[in-house]
Amino acid sequence: MDSPNFKMPDLDTFCLLDGLGLTATGQDVTASHGVITYRGIDPDEFCRECGVEGVPRGTVVRRLAYLRVGWRPTILHARVRTYRCIECRHVWRQDMTQAASA
Numbered sequence: 001m002d003s004p005n006f007k008m009p010d011l012d013t014f015c016l017l018d019g020l021g022l023t024a025t026g027q028d029v030t031a032s033h034g035v036i037t038y039r040g041i042d043p044d045e046f047c048r049e050c051g052v053e054g055v056p057r058g059t060v061v062r063r064l065a066y067l068r069v070g071w072r073p074t075i076l077h078a079r080v081r082t083y084r085c086i087e088c089r090h091v092w093r094q095d096m097t098q099a100a101s102a
């Protein structure tokens with residue numbers, strides 16, 4: 001019988017993403033290693049130069065961390081959204097400093 005403390009499996013909690021503004025979006029697990037992809041959950045769509053709402057341009061992948069899950073090394077890849085301001089043409093990436101500094 002399961003312990004009353006057991007909860008549904010949650011990759012965000014398992015990879016220590018809780019409280020970092022991140023959520024897991026995929027996994028690729030092989031015999032030698034694993035890769036977990038995730039994205040930021042907080043929007044960051046307003047231009048840091050003029051405050052106008054930017055237009056999403058796509059995403060870039062950034063390797064952020066290694067975890068050791070049991071014996072298997074696991075790499076965390078962040079999909080970071082990029083934006084461009086329609087007013088001043090400033091280009092920026094979604095703020096991931098909270099996760100990067102953890």
Ligand SMILES: [Zn+2]
Nearest residue numbers: 047050085088
């Ligand atoms: Zn702007």
